[in-house]
Amino acid sequence: MSEATHSTGRLHNTGPGRPTWTHMALAVSNVDATVQWYESFTHLRTLARHEDVDGRNAWLADPDEKSRPFVLVVGEFYPGHDPFAPAPHHPLGPFAHFGIELPSREAIDEIAARGKAAGCLALGPVQMAKDIGYICFLKDPDGNTIEFSYDQGVFETARDIWQVAV
Known part of the structure; x- marks a missing residue:
């Protein structure tokens, strides 16, 4: 971690200078199937993927909207790791x-x-x-x-x- 990141507590160096609509999120049963569907039926493409002990997700976005990205986050919780349980999605x-x-x-x-x-x-x-x-x-x-x-x-x-x- 860089000294600047450590001293400010930030993990990222770039952010919007004003409130900005950045994403919507959906809980999904299978990230891979969902990514395949969106990449097949829409213009969205995988921007990033993440995984930790609680589950995995993918960020989908329009690669032609680089200056004002809007991301669809699709997240799959592993069994027993859904922080919203027992509420249904x-x-x-x-x-x-x-x-x-x-x-x-x-x-x-x-x-x-x-x-x-x-x-x-x-x-x-x-x-x-x-x-x-x-x-x-x-x-x-x-x-x-x-x-x-x-x-x-x-x-x-x-x-x-x-x-x-x-």
Whole structure:
């Protein structure tokens, strides 16, 4: 440990200069199966993996968002090591979900067809109201809902309101 780390008590040298949304976390039954699913059905890739006596986890993120990373943490507790036990870990759904906006209707149709073939399509593809767009829902290996949308407007609205150039 460096002298600076030791004297400040910090383990890491870099952090945000202001409050920053960095991650969401899900308890999963099998980290490897979950990582394989997310890397197959989404644009997320493994950023890091960790393991200790209580369990193991993986951090998944968009490799093209290096300057403002947002991480999906998936954690598997070993039997008898879940600090939240006996409380159950409920999956996201049916409405609670992670949302991923795709660039075309065809991309929604393709991910829905792949999800159907894999047995994890939960809804759609379907055209919803204008602020929802063309969507489909898939379920990950633990039953969490992942929404894929086209023309939903979340991306555009945030950029328009906060005046960010594309």
